[in-house]
Amino acid sequence: MSGAAGSGAGAAGSVGSVVRRFLVEYGSGTPSRLKVLDAYLLYVLLTGALQFGYCLGVGTFPFNSFLSGFISAVGSFILGVCLRIQINPQNKGEFQGISPERAFADFLFANTILHLVVINFVG
Amino acid sequence: MAAPGPRLRLAAAISLLLLLAGAQALAPSHRLTSRDLARLRAALERPFADVQAAYYSIVGLDSLGVRVADEKAACNFVKSHVDSSSVDSLFYAAQSIRVLSGCEVTISNETRELLLAAVSEDSSITQIFHAVGALSSFGLPLASQEALSALTARLSKEENVLATIQALETASYLSQQADLSGIVEEIEDLVARLDDLGGVYLQFEEGIETTALFVAAAYKLSDHVGTEPAMKEDQIIQLMNAIFSKKNFETLSEAFSVACAAGSLSRNHYHLPVIIVPDGPAAVSHHQPVLRLQVTDVMSQPLTQASVKLDYAKSASSKATVLQQTPFTLSGDVFELNFMNVKPASGYYDFSISVDGDKRFIANKVELKVKVSTEVGITNVDLSTVDKDQSIAPKTTRVAYPAKAKGSFTADSHQNFALSFQLIDVNSGAELIPHQTFVRLHNQKTGQEVVFVAEPDSKNVYKFELDTSERKTEFDSASGTYTLYLIIGDATLENPILWNVADVVIKFPEEDAPSTVQSKNLFVPKPEIQHLFREPEKRPPTVVSNTFTALILSPLLLLLILWIKIGANISNFSFAPSTIVFHLGHAAMLGLMYVYWTQLNMFQTLKYLAILGGVTFLAGNRMLAQKAVKRIAAEQSSRLAKYRTLR
Numbered sequence: 001m002s003g004a005a006g007s008g009a010g011a012a013g014s015v016g017s018v019v020r021r022f023l024v025e026y027g028s029g030t031p032s033r034l035k036v037l038d039a040y041l042l043y044v045l046l047t048g049a050l051q052f053g054y055c056l057g058v059g060t061f062p063f064n065s066f067l068s069g070f071i072s073a074v075g076s077f078i079l080g081v082c083l084r085i086q087i088n089p090q091n092k093g094e095f096q097g098i099s100p101e102r103a104f105a106d107f108l109f110a111n112t113i114l115h116l117v118v119i120n121f122v123g
Numbered sequence: 124m125a126a127p128g129p130r131l132r133l134a135a136a137i138s139l140l141l142l143l144a145g146a147q148a149l150a151p152s153h154r155l156t157s158r159d160l161a162r163l164r165a166a167l168e169r170p171f172a173d174v175q176a177a178y179y180s181i182v183g184l185d186s187l188g189v190r191v192a193d194e195k196a197a198c199n200f201v202k203s204h205v206d207s208s209s210v211d212s213l214f215y216a217a218q219s220i221r222v223l224s225g226c227e228v229t230i231s232n233e234t235r236e237l238l239l240a241a242v243s244e245d246s247s248i249t250q251i252f253h254a255v256g257a258l259s260s261f262g263l264p265l266a267s268q269e270a271l272s273a274l275t276a277r278l279s280k281e282e283n284v285l286a287t288i289q290a291l292e293t294a295s296y297l298s299q300q301a302d303l304s305g306i307v308e309e310i311e312d313l314v315a316r317l318d319d320l321g322g323v324y325l326q327f328e329e330g331i332e333t334t335a336l337f338v339a340a341a342y343k344l345s346d347h348v349g350t351e352p353a354m355k356e357d358q359i360i361q362l363m364n365a366i367f368s369k370k371n372f373e374t375l376s377e378a379f380s381v382a383c384a385a386g387s388l389s390r391n392h393y394h395l396p397v398i399i400v401p402d403g404p405a406a407v408s409h410h411q412p413v414l415r416l417q418v419t420d421v422m423s424q425p426l427t428q429a430s431v432k433l434d435y436a437k438s439a440s441s442k443a444t445v446l447q448q449t450p451f452t453l454s455g456d457v458f459e460l461n462f463m464n465v466k467p468a469s470g471y472y473d474f475s476i477s478v479d480g481d482k483r484f485i486a487n488k489v490e491l492k493v494k495v496s497t498e499v500g501i502t503n504v505d506l507s508t509v510d511k512d513q514s515i516a517p518k519t520t521r522v523a524y525p526a527k528a529k530g531s532f533t534a535d536s537h538q539n540f541a542l543s544f545q546l547i548d549v550n551s552g553a554e555l556i557p558h559q560t561f562v563r564l565h566n567q568k569t570g571q572e573v574v575f576v577a578e579p580d581s582k583n584v585y586k587f588e589l590d591t592s593e594r595k596t597e598f599d600s601a602s603g604t605y606t607l608y609l610i611i612g613d614a615t616l617e618n619p620i621l622w623n624v625a626d627v628v629i630k631f632p633e634e635d636a637p638s639t640v641q642s643k644n645l646f647v648p649k650p651e652i653q654h655l656f657r658e659p660e661k662r663p664p665t666v667v668s669n670t671f672t673a674l675i676l677s678p679l680l681l682l683l684i685l686w687i688k689i690g691a692n693i694s695n696f697s698f699a700p701s702t703i704v705f706h707l708g709h710a711a712m713l714g715l716m717y718v719y720w721t722q723l724n725m726f727q728t729l730k731y732l733a734i735l736g737g738v739t740f741l742a743g744n745r746m747l748a749q750k751a752v753k754r755i756a757a758e759q760s761s762r763l764a765k766y767r768t769l770r
Contacts, residue, residue: 035689043682047675054671058663100754101747108743112712112736116728119720 034084041080048073068121075114083107149360151486152323153367154398155385157423162370163385164189166378171197174204178215179379185222186339186386187422198226207234210241214253217260230261242269244276251277252289259296267298275305284327284337287313291340295347303348310341311353317362324368325361332380335366339383342391351393356485359394363421389420395483396421397429399476401491402457408496408617409550412463416451418478425456429480433460439471439492451476462493468553469497469615497548498618499555499611500524504544506625508532509588511539528625531604535630540589542577542624546611554583557613562587564598564605564627573597574610591631600631701745708739 030038048070055066086095086103095103155163167184171177177200181191191197198220205216213234220226241254242265251273258265270293278290287309294306317325317334326334345352354362367385372378388396402415418426431451437444446465451458471494478487506528507519522528534540542562546555556579565572573594577587605627612619662668712735719728 032689036686039682039685039689042685043678046678046681050671050675050678058667059661061660061662099751101751105743105747108709112732115716116719116732119716120725122720 031089034088037080037084037087041077041084044073044077044080048077062123064121064123068118068123071121072115072118075118076111079107079110079114149323149357149486150489151360151363151396151398151421153364154419155367155422159367159370160187160422163187163372163378163382166372166375167382168192169375171200171204174201174206174212174215174219176375177201177204178219179375181219181222183379183382186382188386191223194223194225198223201226202228207231208237210238210250210253210257213238214257214260217257221260228261230263235263238263239265242266242273244273246273246277248274248277248281248286248289248293252293255293255296265296267301270297271301271303271306278306278309284313284316284329284333288333288337288340291337291344295340295343299348303344307344307348307350310344313337313341314354314358317358319361320365323361324365325358326365331366331369332377334362335380335384338362338366339380339387342387342393346392349392354394356394359388359396360486363388363396367421385422389422389424391483393483394485395481397426397478397484397487398423399431399478399487399489399491401493404494405491406494406496407462409463409498410617413459413461414474414493415454416458416460416476417456418458426478426480427453427456429478429484431458431476431478434475434477434488436462436467436475436493437473438468439473445472462495466551467495468551469495469548469555471495471615494615496615496617497550497555499557499613499616499620500547500549501609501611501620501622502545502547503584504624505542506532507541508534508538509541511537517541522624524620525622527623531626531628533628533630534589534591536591536632539591540627540629542587542607542609544577544585544609545583546585555613556583557611557616559610559612559619560585561610563608563610564589564629565608566601566603566605568603569601571599571601577609589627589629591629595631598629598631602629602631604628697749699746699749701742701749704742705739705746708735708742711735712739 051066051069051073055070060066083103083106085091086098086106087100098106164184164187167180167187169176169180171180177197181197181201184191201216201219201223206212216228220228235258238254238258241250242258243251246254251270255265255270274290274293278287290306291309294303297303316327318328319325327337341352341354366381369377369381372381388394398417398419398421400417400419402417405414407414416431418429418431420426433446433449433451435444435447445467446462449460451460453459471492474491474493476489476491478484501524504522504524505519506522507517509517520528520530520532532540546557546560547553548555560577560579562575562577563572564575575587575589577585579585607624607627609620609622609624611622712732715728715731715735719725723731
């Protein structure tokens with residue numbers, strides 16, 4: 001009914017209500033551990049976007065530096081997403097052999113390698 | 124009875140063809156000139172180092188027909204340095220003693236036994252060769268049949284070229300009653316093994332020394348058995364070219380081998396290569412009407428017994444035969460022919476010369492190019508100014524070489540300047556067409572010069588005409604007084620001419636005159652090239668990038684705020700040693716990343732990372748394991764609590 005009312009009220013209204021609903025569900029439904037991770041992911045995303053925007057604005061002069069920073073952001077984001085998927089209790093069925101601690105250790109190891117390469121490339 | 128006529132003609136035709144074929148044969152390109160001989164002698168006349176060196180020197184010089192300087196000292200040296208227990212040493216001594224006159228030696232029985240024992244199937248071919256040679260040179264009896272069988276047996280085992288050559292030499296010491304035909308056939312086999320280099324040289328891949336030794340051995344054996352060696356004339360000439368191409372001798376053995384080859388090629392019974400070279404340049408003229416030829420053997424010794432004949436002399440341009448079947452006369456060591464007797468026109472002639480007198484002669488027909496020079500004279504030199512409108516008759520002035528015409532001639536827009544002359548051979552009066560007939564005009568003031576070619580017309584009268592309107596580009600329209608020179612030259616002229624004929628005033632129309640005549644100086648400095656350095660890339664101003672750096676830190680701030688808001692609890696932080704070590708290790712790894720960025724290279728970083736990473740891993744493992752245990756315990760207790768409440 002709310003959906004029908006939303007669609008009757010207009011596109012903007014339906015989008016707004018969907019978003020509100022999502023926020024409420026998210027706030028209540030996700031364990032705090034995952035929310036901490038999500039905050040980290042948001043931070044990484046913003047950092048990457050800012051870097052990209054700067055590059056578009058002032059040019060790619062030290063291209064290797066830009067690439068290394070951007071790839072660091074992108075790589076960290078991906079690794080964070082992988083960690084989030086692995087420690088989500090709802091996905092427990094698919095990751096039988098991997099405990100959350102193991103997932104975290106993998107996350108740290110992969111990050112170390114990523115940042116080793118990034119620091120090598122940043123110049 | 125009409126048969127003899129055509130048959131005779133046919134025979135003549137075939138013999139002519141053979142003559143031509145012979146004329147096309149290879150001519151020797153290398154020989155031992157007197158200078159080469161002197162060098163070879165010097166290489167051989169070194170003081171003796173040992174018996175082998177003495178052998179090379181003494182026998183080598185003997186092949187060249189030269190006696191050793193001090194025969195008595197050489198004899199004493201050989202006798203004192205011979206080693207009676209070595210077959211090789213005995214061979215060298217024996218050969219040297221045989222060549223030296225007045226040198227006698229007695230051979231003990233043991234030496235004889237040693238030498239005879241060496242002639243067997245168990246010795247190498249070199250041993251057999253040295254033993255047979257020593258026995259023969261000492262005058263000791265030798266069983267030729269046994270030696271021959273030993274040699275044949277060894278030859279089938281030792282297939283290399285040097286061994287075969289030594290077998291040939293050995294056979295030349297054996298009695299003629301023995302059947303040496305098997306060894307003689309080896310000559311043909313060896314010839315087949317020679318390498319042909321460009322059709323000019325024929326040599327073994329082992330080198331010149333081996334080739335020279337082969338030639339000497341082949342002729343020695345052929346003379347001994349009395350059969351002609353199986354080598355074709357072209358092959359012998361190619362062998363000669365290869366052997367005598369070596370002018371500097373690094374080792375005594377090399378010099379010895381070349382000396383032996385030279386000696387054998389000038390003294391054997393079958394083939395005597397003949398070298399025919401002109402004495403000085405192959406040119407004749409009225410001052411030097413005689414063509415002189417040196418006809419020698421390979422060692423530059425004149426063959427004064429030969430008869431040298433000119434088969435034909437043809438003009439190179441017209442192919443007309445000027446002279447044929449004329450003999451050369453011997454004068455001292457050279458053969459002469461007065462070619463100017465037939466009054467040939469100047470130019471080049473192809474001579475075909477043949478040398479006869481000994482049926483051993485090979486390479487005895489050569490083709491020579493002979494130049495006949497003459498002197499040129501300029502006649503009927505007429506300088507005239509021709510009016511363009513043809514209204515006034517041309518004024519002609521005659522000039523005689525080498526005088527200069529008096530007065531000057533003018534060439535301008537109304538009149539052209541013309542020059543005509545004839546060139547004749549002073550000695551015969553015939554008209555000449557030399558290669559170079561140039562008219563050079565030299566501007567006295569500016570130093571410009573312009574050169575034209577005077578062309579002959581159908582009557583061989585040279586004409587040159589200067590039309591100012593046609594030629595102004597060559598002159599750059601520079602008016603003035605020009606000196607006129609006539610340049611006549613040719614390879615067959617003995618007196619090339621550079622003659623200042625007259626002065627010509629050339630006037631070009633004023634509107635075409637250039638302001639100044641620029642002399643083209645090629646050697647001024649060129650304009651400097653400005654090097655453009657690579658421009659640095661455009662960078663944003665420091666303010667912008669600093670602002671951005673500060674801006675980049677803002678998401679971090681946001682992250683901290685969010686974490687506090689969400690309530691990330693750090694209250695569970697247990698101060699267990701593994702936890703502390705883990706966190707410290709992790710912090711150290713991050714610090715290492717910074718240090719890597721500023722100072723280290725990859726290898727050092729990996730080294731430190733391995734240590735830190737290892738430590739952190741172990742600590743982290745323990746820490747996470749403890750956390751896992753706690754988590755599982757918590758889950759179990761909550762499940763138990765739920766179970767209890769359900770019950």
